[in-house]
Amino acid sequence: MQLVDRLGELPRSPVTIELDDIQATVLRYRPEPYYGTHVMLHVDDARAGREFVRRLTPHVDSAAGWWGAGQAWTSIAISYSGLVALGLPQDSLDSFPEAFRVGMAERADRLRDHGLNDPRNWEHPFGTGQIHIGVSVFSDSEDTWRDALQTARQQYEGFAGVTVLMTQDFGAQPGDLNPLGYKDSIGQPAIEGCGVDSLPGQGRPIKAGEFILGYPGEAGVPLPMPRPDALGRNGTYAGLRKYQSRVATFNRFLREHAETEPERELLAAKLVGRWRSGAPLTLAPVDDDPALGADPHRNNDFTYAADPHGRQVPLGSHMRRMNPRDTTMAQLADVNVHRIIRRSTTYGAPYDPAATSERDDEVARGLYFIFLSAKAMATLEFLQQEWVNNGNFMNLGDERDPNIGLQEEGATFTIPRKPVRRRIHGIETFNVLRGGEYFFMPSLSALRWIANSGER
Amino acid sequence: MTTQTETPTTPAPGSTAEEKIQQLRDLFADAPEIGKRALENVLGELTSQVAEPRYRVESAGRVGVRLGNVSELTMIFPFAPGGAKRLRAFLQLLNGNLDGANKVGSLHDMRFVFLDNDTKLLFCTAFDGEWDPYIDDFATKIPDYLDILDCALEGWPGIRSPEAKDYLASHQINAEGWYVAHPDLTVAEITRLKRVGAAADEFLDKVSE
Numbered sequence: 001m002q003l004v005d006r007l008g009e010l011p012r013s014p015v016t017i018e019l020d021d022i023q024a025t026v027l028r029y030r031p032e033p034y035y036g037t038h039v040m041l042h043v044d045d046a047r048a049g050r051e052f053v054r055r056l057t058p059h060v061d062s063a064a065g066w067w068g069a070g071q072a073w074t075s076i077a078i079s080y081s082g083l084v085a086l087g088l089p090q091d092s093l094d095s096f097p098e099a100f101r102v103g104m105a106e107r108a109d110r111l112r113d114h115g116l117n118d119p120r121n122w123e124h125p126f127g128t129g130q131i132h133i134g135v136s137v138f139s140d141s142e143d144t145w146r147d148a149l150q151t152a153r154q155q156y157e158g159f160a161g162v163t164v165l166m167t168q169d170f171g172a173q174p175g176d177l178n179p180l181g182y183k184d185s186i187g188q189p190a191i192e193g194c195g196v197d198s199l200p201g202q203g204r205p206i207k208a209g210e211f212i213l214g215y216p217g218e219a220g221v222p223l224p225m226p227r228p229d230a231l232g233r234n235g236t237y238a239g240l241r242k243y244q245s246r247v248a249t250f251n252r253f254l255r256e257h258a259e260t261e262p263e264r265e266l267l268a269a270k271l272v273g274r275w276r277s278g279a280p281l282t283l284a285p286v287d288d289d290p291a292l293g294a295d296p297h298r299n300n301d302f303t304y305a306a307d308p309h310g311r312q313v314p315l316g317s318h319m320r321r322m323n324p325r326d327t328t329m330a331q332l333a334d335v336n337v338h339r340i341i342r343r344s345t346t347y348g349a350p351y352d353p354a355a356t357s358e359r360d361d362e363v364a365r366g367l368y369f370i371f372l373s374a375k376a377m378a379t380l381e382f383l384q385q386e387w388v389n390n391g392n393f394m395n396l397g398d399e400r401d402p403n404i405g406l407q408e409e410g411a412t413f414t415i416p417r418k419p420v421r422r423r424i425h426g427i428e429t430f431n432v433l434r435g436g437e438y439f440f441m442p443s444l445s446a447l448r449w450i451a452n453s454g455e456r
Numbered sequence: 457m458t459t460q461t462e463t464p465t466t467p468a469p470g471s472t473a474e475e476k477i478q479q480l481r482d483l484f485a486d487a488p489e490i491g492k493r494a495l496e497n498v499l500g501e502l503t504s505q506v507a508e509p510r511y512r513v514e515s516a517g518r519v520g521v522r523l524g525n526v527s528e529l530t531m532i533f534p535f536a537p538g539g540a541k542r543l544r545a546f547l548q549l550l551n552g553n554l555d556g557a558n559k560v561g562s563l564h565d566m567r568f569v570f571l572d573n574d575t576k577l578l579f580c581t582a583f584d585g586e587w588d589p590y591i592d593d594f595a596t597k598i599p600d601y602l603d604i605l606d607c608a609l610e611g612w613p614g615i616r617s618p619e620a621k622d623y624l625a626s627h628q629i630n631a632e633g634w635y636v637a638h639p640d641l642t643v644a645e646i647t648r649l650k651r652v653g654a655a656a657d658e659f660l661d662k663v664s665e
Contacts, residue, residue, distance in 0.1 A: 219595040219616040330644035331561040331584075334593045382589045392525070392562075392584060392642045 002070035002140075003029050006296050007199065010067055016193030017208050017215060021234040021443045024061035025075040026212065026372055027194055030185050030343055031140030034171040037149050038240075038345070038368055040125065041133040041162055046087035047454060048161020049132070053086070054451035055155040056135070059148075062444055067196050072139030072148035076447065077238045077439030079103070082132030088231075088453055095227035096440070099377035100237065103129065104436040110381045112389040117406050117433035125165045126242065126435025133162075134240065134439050136370075138343075142172070170345035170368060178344070179245035179365045180403075180430065181268075181351035183278035183293060187300045187323055189339040200301035203325065206336050212236050213374050218337050223374045226440070231450070234443030237376035241369045242435035243404070247352060248360035250430045255356075257424050270415050271402040273319030274299075280319070285312040310416040315394040318403035321387045324394075331386075331393045338382055340371040366431065369404075377438055404431050473506050511639045517586035519628040524639025526564065529587060531579045531627045532571070539608030540574035546604055560598075562590075562643055577609065584642040588621050595620070 004010055019027070043049030053076070061073035078086070080101045083093060099107050105119035105127030113119060119127040135152055139145035156162045178184040190198040192205035193215070209217035213225040214233035225232035258264040265288065269275045275284060277293030282302040284292055293299055303326045307313055313320050320327065324335050348365035355363075373379050386392075389406055391399035400406065402413050407429045415422045442450060471479075477499065484495050516527035535543075547568060550556070557563050562584040569578040594602055595615045602615040613619040641649070 219592070219599070221616050221618075224618045329561070330647070331590070332559055332593060332597055333590065334596045337592045337596055378592075382592075385586065386589055390585075392644050395644050395648050397642075397645055397648075 003067045003196075005070070006032060011197035011199070012195065013197040013205070014193070015195040017212060018234050018443075019066065019195065020062045020064040021445050022063040022212060022236075023075050023441055023444065024063050024066060024069065024073040025136065025138070025238075025343060026236055026341065026441065027063040027066040027191070028069055028073065028138070029188065030345070031070070031138060033140060033176050034138060034345075035140070035142050035145035036136060036138040036170050036345060037145070038168045038170065039135045039152070039156075040131045040165045040167075041135065041156060042125075042130050042165050043082060043085040043132045043162055045161035046085060048159065049082075049086045050451050050454050052133075052156055052159060052162045053447055056152065057444065057447040057451065059151050059155070060444060060447065063194075066194075070140060072137060072141075072144040074148055074152050075136045075138075075441065077134045077136075077441040078450075079129075079131055079133070079437055079439050081129040083440065083450075085132050086450060086453070088450065092227055092231055095225075095232075097224065097375075097377060099381065100438050100440070103127070104239065104241075104438050107377070107381065111384045112406060113384075113433060113436075115406060116429055119436075122433070122435045123242070126437060130165060131437050134238075134437070168347055168368065170347040173346050173350050176346075177276070177351055178346050179247065179348065179351055179367060180250055181353065182272060182274065182276045184346075185342055185344045186274070186278055186296075187319070188341060189336075191341075200297055201303075202300065203336075206339060209374060210337065210339065211341055211372065211374055217374065218334065225374075231442065231446050233446070235446055236372050236374055236441050238439040238441045239371050239376045239380050240435075240437050240439065241371075241433060242366065243369060243431040244362070244364075244366040244434045245431050246361040246429070247363070247365060248355045248357055249428050251353065251356050253428060253430075256426075270314050271317060271413070273313040273317035281312045281317075282307055310394075311418060314413075314415050316391060316396045316399050316402065316414055318401055321394070321401050322383070327394070329393045330395045333386075333393060338379055338387070340373045340376065340379055340383075343370040343372070344368075345370065366434070372441065402427060402430070405429070406433075473503060476506075477503065513634055517588060518625050519630060520587075521631055521634050522586075523634055523636045525584050525642045525645075526636040526639055527583055527585065527587070528631045528634050529579075529581045529583060530629050530631055531577075531624065532629065533577045533579070533627050534610040535575055535577060535608055536610045536612070539610070540570060540577070543568070543577070543605065543608035544570070544574075556601075564643060582636065584644070588625070591615075591621050591624075 056074070056076055059074050060076050061069070080096060080103060104111065105122065108114070108119050125131055137145060137148045137152055139148060156164065176183065188202070189211070190202040190205040191208055191211055193208045198205055207216055207218050209215035209222050213235050214222060214229070217223050254264040254267055258267040265275065269281055269288070274280050275288040275293060277288050277290040278299050279289045279293035280299060280302055282304065283289070283298070304313065304320070305326060308328065310320070315327070323339065345368045347368060349363050352360065371380070388401040388404055391397050396414060399412055399414060407427050410425060411427050413424045413427045415424070480495065484492050511524045514522050516522035520527050520529050554566055557566055564582040566581040567579070571578050599615045606612045606615070611623065613623055
């Protein structure tokens with residue numbers, strides 16, 4: 001379903017960025033329902049790799065008219081080792097930021113990817129440098145998904161010099177729920193100049209340069225961009241994090257700390273800040289309101305002005321950590337410079353409320369979490385260090401994000417209440433990191449530049 | 457400007473306490489007699505401190521060292537022409553009181569010291585965590601204060617510049633020694649404990665009436 005169909009009349013604003021050069025994934029919201037596939041490719045030969053990029057590029061969609069676009073789309077992103085394998089000029093390679101060049105696994109310390117999340121525990125081929133190109137297909141129907149995937153496949157299958165490392169289908173989940181049973185991907189940042197004004201609750205539009213290279217960011221200047229401009233402009237960075245959801249650990253946690261079914265659902269809502277239906281606790285503090293959760297006009301339309309202490313949405317809940325909105329934080333921070341565009345994709349078995357065994361934790365089921373930003377590496381490091389694996393900014397000491405944080409022995413989760421807070425001891429890691437990569441997502445013209453880069 | 461130098465006599469990283477003590481004794485062989493005697497007097501006590509530290513000194517990110525949650529930052533900059541006068545006048549307007557820094561929320565203390573006839577600035581602070589993750593926030597939330605202070609420095613590119621982090625890091629010097637009374641307490645945590653303490657006192661006052 002298109003965004004206009006979901007939301008009806010959209011608040012329009014002038015287009016001031018080059019939508020027809022920017023890849024569709026950057027702006028198109030995940031469809032409802034959604035189907036898709038991620039394909040990870042290895043380039044064995046630079047010339048063949050560039051030829052593949054040339055062949056695929058006409059099938060990569062632009063963001064023009066993104067709010068009304070409903071058909072399937074294909075995106076392409078290239079890792080640093082991929083840019084090397086494609087034979088980009090050294091001057092261009094050197095112009096990428098260090099965190100991108102060394103890759104996500106190499107930055108594990110900065111990302112607090114230790115213990116269970118350590119790259120040593122990742123699944124092959126993540127973190128090995130072998131993933132060169134990621135191709136993703138998104139669609140809102142099974143038929144159009146298969147057609148688009150078939151078209152993409154024709155560009156690499158049986159094509160010497162490009163090898164498929166892995167293929168992962170995603171989506172097609174009952175009710176589009178994530179692996180822990182929640183409606184997800186609700187709040188996205190509003191972006192200045194993209195043609196659509198802020199949706200209810202999105203806050204003011206953020207400068208396009210925070211998300212797309214070549215435009216001024218929030219500080220008023222463009223962010224550093226790869227050289228030459230033909231390569232960097234209208235591109236962005238994409239991070240991918242593969243999480244395995246430990247559904248049984250999660251279910252046991254809910255059962256141990258809440259006695260009745262309604263209490264368990266409230267606890268589940270307190271961890272995230274929203275009921276599983278998507279209804280935010282600010283607007284539905286006592287009981288779930290599925291109609292509210294399903295209504296895109298209302299389910300994100302709130303501030304924390306009436307909830308400064310987190311008695312509705314806990315200060316440490318996932319939603320409030322990732323976007324504190326107007327919360328008064330303990331450390332000076334600007335929420336608008338740490339936002340990311342999220343294209344979260346659920347894979348594997350659907351959420352099973354009855355799962356409680358250790359074996360259930362390892363049933364293939366989780367998220368390929370994709371995030372986009374003109375400084376994706378720096379933003380992920382900031383989030384992982386400050387807002388995910390730390391609680392100081394919300395006056396929560398060492399507490400960590402209950403959804404994606406890496407919990408240490410005896411970790412706690414605080415639920416503010418009147419007259420006294422409840423502090424739950426022994427929260428565990430519910431989503432374990434099993435892989436991750438950084439990619440550059442070039443503009444359409446930059447893809448053509450890359451395809452031709454051997455001729456220079 | 458990086459001034460930490462590793463002399464050949466410095467123990468290699470990872471050397472044992474015994475090796476370090478031997479190295480120290482060797483270096484103290486030329487020391488004045490009072491120094492030699494003093495070293496022998498405290499070596500026993502020092503050995504146990506080294507063996508069982510409360511916290512380990514770790515890296516505070518790019519540069520600087522950290523004990524628990526609290527990091528040190530020490531920087532020396534050459535002043536730009538007229539920079540020392542401007543900075544002093546600005547600090548004097550505040551009567552040398554930097555209480556406004558409270559709103560940053562992570563600074564335990566901070567000092568500006570003018571060196572060598574107003575040709576260099578020594579800037580020191582103790583703060584929570586790492587500083588460079590928050591530079592983007594400073595660039596949008598308090599850019600003017602940072603530019604007023606830092607335009608006194610030779611080569612300051614401006615807080616909004618993508619070069620600002622590199623500029624600052626290149627002037628930072630690691631402390632060779634670092635002490636924090638409560639390495640686990642961030643500024644936010646201290647504020648919270650004060651509130652909890654006041655509430656506990658109020659409660660105790662009521663039950664004891």
